[in-house]
Amino acid sequence: MTVIAVFNQKGGVGKTTATANLAAAMARNxxxxxxxxxxxxAHLTAMSGLHPEARRTIYGFFQAQTPLSELVHRLPNGVNLIPSHMxxxxxxxxxxQNRRDLRRLKKAxxxxxxxxxxxxxxIDCCPMLGVLSLSALIAADAVLVPVTAEYLAMNGAHQLDQTLSGLTSQGLYRPRRTFLNRYQRGHPTSEKVAAELTRRxxxxxxxxxxxxxxxxxxxxxxxQDVFSYAPDSEGAEDFSYLLDELIETGFIKIAK
Structure with a gap:
């Protein structure tokens, strides 16, 4: 199966929401x-209704070498979550940012x-390009980039281009897919951003x-994820279609 880092160097692009709903779509399948x-x-953790102690989160892995498998929480929607903490x-x-620290997550x-x-x-990443995000990018097989239909989010995606180019130069190529989030059909900015992303x-x-x-x-x-809250909504349909496309194009590999 594929390890995907969900990342954009601009906050507020719906990265956490996309991660939660794409995972829920996977669970439903x-x-x-x-x-x-x-x-x-820890927005994804809070969105899942969890409030664990720090040692029972991914912090416990980095701080006390707690095995990842001991930190997994099973959610009602069928998603397995390793939560976060401030x-x-x-x-x-x-x-x-030495090689050993950055590879700790991948190695584990x-x-x-x-x-x-x-x-x-x-892997739901923070927007800052530090040890955590670099660890996720190194651990991942591919990178999924949500971009809201506004110009600053598109600039964040362009900054990520430079980051991924730097990894590629070190022999760490990561395929990437960008998708448009919070799109408004017919809205001038939405259409301009969509056209520019298509061109680029x-x-x-x-x-x-x-x-x-x-x-x-x-x-x-x-x-709740959108499938639990409103399974027949347009939002649920959108994330179902997104998952289908990522599988059909081979971005997400499905075990036979």
Missing amino acids: GFDPLVIDLDPQ ELARVDMLLT MAEEMLTDSGTPIL YGRDFCRTRVFESQSVLEGIGHN
């Missing part, structure tokens, strides 16, 4: 996904055979648009 909340803001912010200060995932289990893994990324830009959706926003307020 029987894929038993694992999600790692690697953002010290204490995780210390990791960027305590660890360095391999040693615990998480990457060979047939389970898709999503071509086949690496998803055909699927995730529309601005009240059901997605309301689901967050109820600590």
